[in-house]
Amino acid sequence: MEISESTVEHQEHEATDSSGDEKAGPPHEALFLVSAYLPLFELLAVSGVCRTLRDAxxxxxxxxxxxxxxxxxxxRISDEVLKKITSKANGRLRSLALMNCANVTDEGLQRVVEQNPLINKLYVPGCTGLTPDGVIRAAKTLSENHHGLKSLMxxxxxxxxxxxxxxxxxxxxINRSQQKQPGGSRPLLFHEYKDCPTSRHDNGHAAIDVQVCPKxxxxxxxxDCPRRTCWTKIDRPMTDCRGCNFCIPRCQECGGCVDCEEMEEAVCADILCSDCWLQLPKCDFCNKPYCKQHAGKGYCPPGSTGFVCDVCYAKFIVDLHSVVE
Structure with a gap:
């Protein structure tokens, strides 16, 4: 389903109709104060409640x-929808983060940055509809006339x-001293980035999230590797533990490098180190854990303190019920 102009207009029409209900009172004043802190999804939902909130x-x-x-x-975000959303900033947009927005194209992004030259943070990770040339053109536009683009994903x-x-x-x-240090002023850890990529990138890391992998x-x-043992090994410099996720397997929980002999597998097929594997709860059938990101996929049988993973649930419990019936 894609958000279209007609959909937005339909929501606004519903908001206008609902505002005519004499029984409904005006919205609480606190709603106007919290609107600046709402995520985009909730902000669009609030604007469709009534005409007063929509106008506010x-x-x-x-x-x-x-x-x-x-x-x-x-x-659901297309070029036209993105244009309409960003136009509400009246050309004063400061940061734009498009996380895995596959339908946004080079033309749509360029149109937004031309109308909002004050953007200093541009995050477009996973936007497969964009090309390197399109991103370069957008960065060039934002860097003209002394409008500084400071952060890019x-x-x-x-x-x-x-x-x-x-x-x-x-x-x-980019600060020259920061350019000389790989990874910026702070190490970039795999598990921290997976939890919250935008805030981690803002918190003292390099201006661009990608680099040339040394491997x-x-x-x-x-x-980077957070393991203290890797920092203290004389025969293993830190450059051996530094690389992209394709070259160096990393634990989903702690972000540390994982050797072949200590690599453990989770139910969700994520990689775990031995220490993290031992600390996580295991499935009652296969004795495999979930990583914390997928921990909610397990089933808790009645009267049991443990859980059954979705694989074992489909393989054993569901099949057993079908046999009994």
């Missing part, structure tokens, strides 16, 4: 200065190479 949300610029588009809206855009990365770095206001020489996200 649409006329207030503050809620639209920092736009983050993520699930479940990411696959582009992981997941296809065909990104070293030349593209060097061009993007030239458009960013495979490809432009990818390069993670």
């Amino acid at each position: 949300v649409n006329t207030d610029v503050l809620p639209w200065l920092n736009i983050i588009v993520k699930a479940p809206l990411n696959l 582009i992981y997941g855009i296809y065909n990104m190479n070293k030349q593209h990365l060097e061009t993007l770095e030239s458009y960013l206001q 495979c020489d490809e432009v990818r996200m390069v993670f």
Whole structure:
């Protein structure tokens, strides 16, 4: 399902009709105060409640200065919808985060940055509809006339190479001392990035989320190792533990590098180190754990303190019920 102009207009029409109900009183004043802190999905939902809230949300610029588009809206955002949403900032948009928005194209992104030249944070990870040339053109536009683009996330855009990365770095206001340190002023840890990529990127990391992997020489996200044992090993410098996720397997829980002899498998097929594997609850049948990200997929049988993973549930319990019936 895609959000279209007719859908938005239909919601506004419903809001107008509902506002005519004499029994419904005006919205509480607190709703106007919290609107600036609402995520985009909730903000759009609030604007469809009644005409008063719709007008308050649409006329207030503050809620639209920092736009983050993520699930479940990411696959419904097209170029036209993105244009309409960003236009509510009246050209004063400060940060734009499009998380895995596959339907956004180079033309749609360029139109937004031309209308909002004050954007200093542009996050487009996983936007497969974009190309490296389109991102470079957007970064160039935002860097003109002393409007500084300070932070950029582009992981997941296809065909990104070293030349593209060097061009993007030239458009960013990167501190020279930060450029000399791989990974920026703070190490980039795999498990922290998976939990909250946008906030982790803002919190003192490099201006661009991708680098040239020292292992495979490809432009990818390069993670550091948080293990103290790797820092203290004389015969194993930290460069051996630093690389992209394709070159160095990492634990889903702690983000540490995992050797073949200590690699454990979770029900969800994620990689776990031995220490994290031992600490996680196990399935009553297969004795495999879920990582914390997928822990809610298990089934809790009545009278049991443990859980049954979805694989064993479908393989044993469901089949057993069908045999009994």
